[in-house]
Structures are given as C-alpha cells and as structure tokens.
Amino acid sequence: MDKEEKKRYNFFYEAKRPLPDADRKGVYMLHVRIAVLAAALALGLAQGQALAEEGGVTARSVFALLPASIFENTPEGLTAAEKQQLLTAGHSEFWEIAGETEDVLVFASLPFRDAAVALRLFRHVRDGAVEAAVGTLGGPVCTLELWRVDATGRAVPADTPPEPDVSEFLAPGQKLPPDVRATVMLCLGLGGLKAMPLFWTSTGMAHVPVANTVSYQWNGASFEKRVAPAEE
Structure with missing residues (x-):
C-alpha cells in the first residue's frame, strides 16, 4: 500500500468508525x-x-x-x-x-x-x-x-450548465466575510439540477446565510436556469 492509498484508506476508515x-x-x-x-x-x-x-x-x-x-x-x-x-x-x-x-x-x-x-x-x-x-x-x-x-x-x-457566481446566492449588498472562501457545485436536484454554494475558512467549513436558490429545470430540450428566494 503506497502513501496515497494509505491516506485514502485512513480517511474512509475514520469516516466509517462508530459514532458516539x-x-x-x-x-x-x-x-x-x-x-x-x-x-x-x-x-x-x-x-x-x-x-x-x-x-x-x-x-x-x-x-x-x-x-x-x-x-x-x-x-x-x-x-x-x-x-x-x-x-x-x-x-x-x-x-x-x-x-x-x-x-x-x-x-x-x-x-x-x-x-x-x-x-x-x-x-x-x-x-x-x-x-x-x-x-x-x-x-x-x-x-x-x-x-x-x-x-x-x-x-x-x-x-453541465455553467456554475453560477456565488453572488447570485447572496442578498443585494451582502458581502462574504474577508476570511471566507466560496465555490459552487452542481448537484442532482428535484426536477432538474441545483447549484449548491460551499463556504469555508482556513479552519474548516463556514455557515453563510443565503438569500436565493439557483436551480436548472428541464424543459424537454434543455436546462433552464431559475433563481428564487430561499425558503426561510
């Protein structure tokens, strides 16, 4: 088992250990x-x-x-x-x-x-x-x-459709904290695809409230982008 394989094994082993x-x-x-x-x-x-x-x-x-x-x-x-x-x-x-x-x-x-x-x-x-x-x-x-x-x-x-900019999830004028970084993933969603923002800092994942959701709904020929207010 080489170094990379051992790292992968240890990661998955830790993920499967019984939880408290x-x-x-x-x-x-x-x-x-x-x-x-x-x-x-x-x-x-x-x-x-x-x-x-x-x-x-x-x-x-x-x-x-x-x-x-x-x-x-x-x-x-x-x-x-x-x-x-x-x-x-x-x-x-x-x-x-x-x-x-x-x-x-x-x-x-x-x-x-x-x-x-x-x-x-x-x-x-x-x-x-x-x-x-x-x-x-x-x-x-x-x-x-x-x-x-x-x-x-x-x-x-x-x-896949192009990932939206993270600003499309935020309220007008909302800015990310200076120590927060973000990326956007495309995921399988209901009726189509959905975009999911992921926020993190140097210490791990971060929670940032979002104002909107972004999805791509199938219309029988292509995926249509839709931006809607996030549910409370």
Whole structure:
C-alpha cells in the first residue's frame, strides 16, 4: 500500500468508525434526508414513464450502459462485477437499489445507508434522446456527471450548465466575510439540477446565510436556469 492509498484508506476508515451516542441523531437525520431525496426524485414522473414505455429507454438500461465512475467519489466504490450484481440481484456487497422508477434509480450504501447515488433521466421531447444525470446525494459535498444518450443507445459525456457566481446566492449588498472562501457545485436536484454554494475558512467549513436558490429545470430540450428566494 503506497502513501496515497494509505491516506485514502485512513480517511474512509475514520469516516466509517462508530459514532458516539451524541452524534447518532445526526446520522439518523442524514438517513432520513437520503430517503426523502430518493422518494422526491421519483415523484412527478408519470409523463416520463409513458415515454419510457414507448421508447424502451429506462434508468436501468442507461445505468447498464454508463461507466460507474460516479462511485469513485464514494468510500465504497463499485467494480464492474458489483455493478452487474446490482442490476441482477438488486444489491451488492456495499450497495443496494433503494428506489426505482422508469426514470430514476437510487442506490444506498450498505450497511448504514449513509451515502447514496442516484441516476435521473431527462427526456428530449423531439428526438428520443435523454440526458442522464448521475450524482451523489445526502452529503455536504456533491458530485455530478451528465451524459447524453441518443435514440440509438450511444452515450457521450454532456456539458453541465455553467456554475453560477456565488453572488447570485447572496442578498443585494451582502458581502462574504474577508476570511471566507466560496465555490459552487452542481448537484442532482428535484426536477432538474441545483447549484449548491460551499463556504469555508482556513479552519474548516463556514455557515453563510443565503438569500436565493439557483436551480436548472428541464424543459424537454434543455436546462433552464431559475433563481428564487430561499425558503426561510
């Protein structure tokens, strides 16, 4: 085991160590959050399911087609053999299918279900192609891949929308504290994609109140950017 492998092993080992009783409530709430996200992603898909029945392209068939590279961003990972076991048996050593519709597949890690990955299809209404968004769920940091699958079944990486500037999340005149840095991530969201700001200082993560949310909603041909007031 080289130095980098040892560092990675130690990081994931520490992440999986049993938590003190005081922290178990937080882990439970993370499990609830993942379950809610999985259920919410599956809502409102009746139209997409009808199109899937006509065209034969489903989240399961697209998952079989795509590489499992998104799982490289999880402690558990996913080998080709484990991916095949997931498809045939519904579970592997470290993952299970936690929810499935024609347009959505949600995977939860085993045994604690403290990590999740989801695949969501966004269908083009004109040419039978789909945009397949694959992303990690439930954590403070997310990872997203976007693929385009045409009517012949050919899959190619697709460009994600450009990340918005962090100022779009802030109220007019609001400035970040001088010691706070920020970046913006694109994540899998409800009805489309969502942008998530991440704030940090030299000592760790920082909390900064935001005035707006930024999302990208699918309109049948592309993702439309929407900026809306953040919920209180």
